[in-house]
Amino acid sequence: MEIITSVKEIQKISFCLRAEKKQIGFVPTMGALHQGHISLIKECKKNNDWTIVSIFVNSIQFNDQNDYKNYPRPLDNDLNICQELQVDTVFAPSLKEMYPEEFLTFVNVEKLSSNLCGEYRPGHFEGVATIVTKLFNITNPHRAYFGAKDYQQTQIIKKLVRDLNFDIEIIVLPTIRDENGLALSSRHKYLSQEEKKQTYVLYKSLKKALSLLDKNIKDPKIIIDQINKIIVKEHLANVEYIKICDPVHLSDLKYISNEALIALAVRFEKARLIDSIIWRKN
Ligand SMILES: Nc1ncnc2c1ncn2[C@@H]1O[C@H](COP(=O)(O)OP(=O)(O)O)[C@@H](O)[C@H]1O
Numbered sequence: 001m002e003i004i005t006s007v008k009e010i011q012k013i014s015f016c017l018r019a020e021k022k023q024i025g026f027v028p029t030m031g032a033l034h035q036g037h038i039s040l041i042k043e044c045k046k047n048n049d050w051t052i053v054s055i056f057v058n059s060i061q062f063n064d065q066n067d068y069k070n071y072p073r074p075l076d077n078d079l080n081i082c083q084e085l086q087v088d089t090v091f092a093p094s095l096k097e098m099y100p101e102e103f104l105t106f107v108n109v110e111k112l113s114s115n116l117c118g119e120y121r122p123g124h125f126e127g128v129a130t131i132v133t134k135l136f137n138i139t140n141p142h143r144a145y146f147g148a149k150d151y152q153q154t155q156i157i158k159k160l161v162r163d164l165n166f167d168i169e170i171i172v173l174p175t176i177r178d179e180n181g182l183a184l185s186s187r188h189k190y191l192s193q194e195e196k197k198q199t200y201v202l203y204k205s206l207k208k209a210l211s212l213l214d215k216n217i218k219d220p221k222i223i224i225d226q227i228n229k230i231i232v233k234e235h236l237a238n239v240e241y242i243k244i245c246d247p248v249h250l251s252d253l254k255y256i257s258n259e260a261l262i263a264l265a266v267r268f269e270k271a272r273l274i275d276s277i278i279w280r281k282n
C-alpha cells in the first residue's frame with residue numbers, strides 16, 4: 001500500500017492508472033475509521049481495479065473550532081485498517097498541501113445546502129463541496145463512495161457532480177449501525193457511557209415515524225411531535241432539529257404523499273449526532 005501526501009504525486013498515479021485502463025474507485029474520509037467507512041472501502045474494492053482512500057480532516061467544513069481541534073486523528077490505526085483491507089493507495093495530505101496560503105476558491109451548492117444541517121452549521125456544506133471537488137480533481141476516479149448516514153451530503157455531491165460535469169459515478173451505501181441502532185460515527189468517542197446508552201432513541205424514533213406513515217398518518221407535524229416525545233424522554237439528548245423533507249429537493253414537506261426524508265440532529269454534551277431514514281409508499 002502506498003501512502004501519498006503530495007497532490008502532484010497522487011495526480012500522477014491516477015494519470016498512469018487511467019493510461020493503463022484501470023478503473024479507479026475513491027473513498028473520501030476524515031479518518032478515525034469505523035465499520036461505516038470499512039463497508040465503503042470493501043464495496044469500492046469489489047468494483048474497481050484500484051482503490052484510493054483519502055484521510056483528511058477538512059478544516060473548512062468545521063463551523064466549530066473546538067470540534068476541529070478535538071476531532072480524532074488515529075492515523076497509524078487507520079493505516080493498519082487500510083492495509084488489512086488491501087487498499088491500494090492512501091492519500092493523507094497536510095492542511096497546507098490542500099489549503100496553501102491565499103486559497104480563495106469555494107464551491108457552493110445552493111438551495112440543497114440551506115435546510116437541515118445547513119441551517120445549523122453555517123459554511124459546513126461549502127467546506128464539504130469544496131474539498132470533494134478538490135479531491136475529485138486530484139484523484140480523478142471513475143466511482144466515488146459515500147454513506148447514506150450523511151444523506152444531505154450525498155444529495156449535494158450528486159448535484160455538484162452533475163452541475164460541474166464530473167464524469168464520476170456516485171455510489172451511496174446504507175448506514176451501518178451498532179447493535180442498538182446507533183449510526184456509527186467517528187465522533188462517538190466523545191460520548192460518555194451514560195450518553196451512549198441514550199443514543200438508541202434516534203433510530204427508535206425514526207422507526208416509529210415509519211410505522212406512523214405506514215398507518216397512513218401523513219401530517220409531518222404529528223410525526224415530528226411523536227419523534228420529539230420519544231427523544232426528550234432521554235434527559236441527556238437535546239433535539240437540534242427534526243424535519244420531514246422532500247428526499248430530492250430537501251425542502252420541508254407540508255404533506256407527505258409518496259416519499260419523505262425524515263431527518264434529525266440531536267446534541268449530547270460534546271457530540272452532535274445525525275440520522276435519517278427514507279419512507280416510500282409501497
Ligand atoms: N455509519 C455509517 N455508515 C455508512 N457510512 C458512513 C457511516 N458513517 C460515516 N459514513 C461515511 O463515511 C464517509 C466519511 O465520513 P466521515 O466524516 O469520515 O465519518 P463520520 O461521519 O463517522 O465522522 C462519508 O461518506 C460518510 O457518509
Ligand SMILES: [Mg+2]
Binds near residue numbers: 150
Ligand atoms: Mg462525518
